Amino acid sequence: MSYFMIIRRESLVAFRNRHEALSPLLFFFLVCLLFPLAVGSSSKILDDISSGIIWTAILLATLMSLTHLFRKEYDDGTLELMMLSHHSLAVLVMIKLAAHWIINILPLIVLAPFIASALGMDLHIQGALLLTLFLGTPSLILIGATVATLTLVIPQNGMLLALLVLPLYVPVLIFGTSAVDAAASGLPTAGPLYMMAAILILSLTLTPFAIVSALKIGISQ
Amino acid sequence: MMKWLHTMASSAWFYRFAARIVPWLTTLFVLLFLYGLYGGLITAPADYQQGDAFRIIYIHVPAAWMSLFIYVVMAIYGIIALVWRIKLAEVLLISSAPIGAAFTLLALVTGSLWGKPMWGTWWSWDARLTSELLLLFLYLGVLGLYAAIEDKRVASKAISVLTLVGVVNIPIIHYSVKWWNTLHQGSTVTLTDKPSMQIDMLIPLLVMAVAFKVYYAISLLIRAKAELIEREPNSKWVRKVIEEDNNE
Numbered sequence: 370m371s372y373f374m375i376i377r378r379e380s381l382v383a384f385r386n387r388h389e390a391l392s393p394l395l396f397f398f399l400v401c402l403l404f405p406l407a408v409g410s411s412s413k414i415l416d417d418i419s420s421g422i423i424w425t426a427i428l429l430a431t432l433m434s435l436t437h438l439f440r441k442e443y444d445d446g447t448l449e450l451m452m453l454s455h456h457s458l459a460v461l462v463m464i465k466l467a468a469h470w471i472i473n474i475l476p477l478i479v480l481a482p483f484i485a486s487a488l489g490m491d492l493h494i495q496g497a498l499l500l501t502l503f504l505g506t507p508s509l510i511l512i513g514a515t516v517a518t519l520t521l522v523i524p525q526n527g528m529l530l531a532l533l534v535l536p537l538y539v540p541v542l543i544f545g546t547s548a549v550d551a552a553a554s555g556l557p558t559a560g561p562l563y564m565m566a567a568i569l570i571l572s573l574t575l576t577p578f579a580i581v582s583a584l585k586i587g588i589s590q
Numbered sequence: 591m592m593k594w595l596h597t598m599a600s601s602a603w604f605y606r607f608a609a610r611i612v613p614w615l616t617t618l619f620v621l622l623f624l625y626g627l628y629g630g631l632i633t634a635p636a637d638y639q640q641g642d643a644f645r646i647i648y649i650h651v652p653a654a655w656m657s658l659f660i661y662v663v664m665a666i667y668g669i670i671a672l673v674w675r676i677k678l679a680e681v682l683l684i685s686s687a688p689i690g691a692a693f694t695l696l697a698l699v700t701g702s703l704w705g706k707p708m709w710g711t712w713w714s715w716d717a718r719l720t721s722e723l724l725l726l727f728l729y730l731g732v733l734g735l736y737a738a739i740e741d742k743r744v745a746s747k748a749i750s751v752l753t754l755v756g757v758v759n760i761p762i763i764h765y766s767v768k769w770w771n772t773l774h775q776g777s778t779v780t781l782t783d784k785p786s787m788q789i790d791m792l793i794p795l796l797v798m799a800v801a802f803k804v805y806y807a808i809s810l811l812i813r814a815k816a817e818l819i820e821r822e823p824n825s826k827w828v829r830k831v832i833e834e835d836n837n838e
Contacts, residue, residue, distance in 0.1 A: 532731050
C-alpha cells in the first residue's frame with residue numbers, strides 16, 4: 370500500500386506547489402518558442418528541424434525538473450526515512466521517479482503535439498514523435514536521476530548537472546530525432562524505436578542500483 | 591584499528607614505491623619517446639597521399655587511444671574503490687582524470703590541426719570526432735563533480751559511480767553517434783579505411799603508443815603521491831617519508 374502512498378504524496382506535494390510543477394512545462398513551451406524567433410518563421414526550415422526543436426526542449430526541461438529531484442526529501446530527512454523503511458529502496462526510488470515522470474514530463478508530452486502542429490509537423494509524423502517521447506523520456510529521467518542523486522550533496526547543482534547529464538542524453542536524443550525524421554521521409558521507424566526500447570530496458574534494470582548506491586553516498590555525509 | 595593501520599601502511603608503501611619507480615619510468619619514457627619521434631619524423635617514409643602532413647599521426651593516434659584507455663582504467667579503479675573500499679583506488683581514479691582529459695583534448699586539437707590541410711576544415715561532425723568530444727565532457731564532468739563536493743571521501747565515491755555510469759554509456763554513445771552520422775549523411779571522410787600502414791611507419795606509432803602509456807604511469811604516480819599527501823597531511827607516514835626525503 371505504501372507504494373501507492375508515495376505517488377499520492379508526490380501528487381499532493383506537486384498540487385500544493387502548482388507553480389513549481391508548472392515550471393518545466395512553461396520552460397519547454399518557451400524554448401520551443403525561441404526557435405522560430407531565432408531561425409525565422411520560414412515553414413521549410415521549421416519543418417526540417419521541428420523534431421530536433423521538440424527533443425532538445427524536452428531534454429532541457431527534463432534537466433530543469435531534475436535539479437529539484439530528491440532535493441526537499443534530502444533536506445527534510447524524508448530520504449533517511451525511506452532508507453530505514455522495510456521496503457526495498459530501489460523499488461521506492463522507482464515509484465518516486467514514476468511519480469516525477471507523471472508530474473513533470475507527462476504534461477510536456479501532452480503539449481508536444483500542439484507545438485509540433487504549430488511548427489508545421491504533419492499528423493502522421495506526430496504519432497511517431499509521441500511514440501519516441503513515451504519511449505525516450507523515462508530513460509531520460511532514470512539516467513538523469515542517477516546523476517542528480519550524485520550531486521545531491523552539492524547545494525547549487527544546476528550547471529554541474531547539465532555538464533554531467535547532457536552527454537549521457539545523446540543516444541536518446543539521436544534515436545528519438547532519427548525515428549521522427551525517418552517517419553517524415555516515409556522510412557520505417559522500427560530501428561531507432563527498438564534502440565530506444567533497448568536503452569529504456571537497460572536503464573530500467575541498471576540505474577536503480579546506481580541510484581541506490583548514490584543515495585547511500587549522499588546520506589552517509 | 592587494524593584497518594586503519596592497513597590503509598596507513600599501504601599509503602606509505604605506495605608513496606615509497608612511486609618515488610622509487612618514477613625515475614626508471616622517466617628514463618624509459620624519454621628513450622621510447624625520442625625513438626618514436628625519430629622514427630616517425632625522420633625514418634618513416636612520407637605518405638603517398640598526405641605527404642609529410644600525416645606525421646601528426648604519431649601524436650594524434652596514441653593520444654586518442656590513451657583517451658579511451660584511461661577512462662576504462664578509471665572505471666576499473668572505480669569498481670575497486672566501491673567494492674573493496676580501497677582508498678588508494680580512489681586516489682588513482684581522481685589522479686587519472688586530468689591526464690585522460692588532457693589526452694582527449696590533445697587528440698581533438700591534433701585531429702583538428704590534421705583535418706585542416708587534409709579535409710579542408712577544422713571540424714567536421716564525423717562520428718569519431720563527435721564521440722571524442724563527448725568523451726572530453728565526460729572527463730570534465732568527473733573533474734567538476736569531484737571539485738564541487740567538499741568532503742573528498744564522498745566525492746571519490748560519487749565519481750566512482752559516475753565513472754561506472756559513463757563507462758556503460760560510452761559504447762552506446764559511440765555507436766549512436768556513428769549511426770546518427772551515417773543516417774544523416776554519408777561520411778565524407780573516414781579515418782577507418784585508410785590504406786594499411788607500411789611496417790616502418792607502423793613501428794614508430796606503436797613505440798609512441800607505449801611511450802604515452804609510460805607517460806601516463808609517470809604522471810599518475812606523481813599526481814597520486816601529491817594527492818595522498820594532500821588527503822592525510824597530518825598523518826605519521828607523511829612526516830616520516832618527508833623526513834626520509836630530507837635525509838637523502
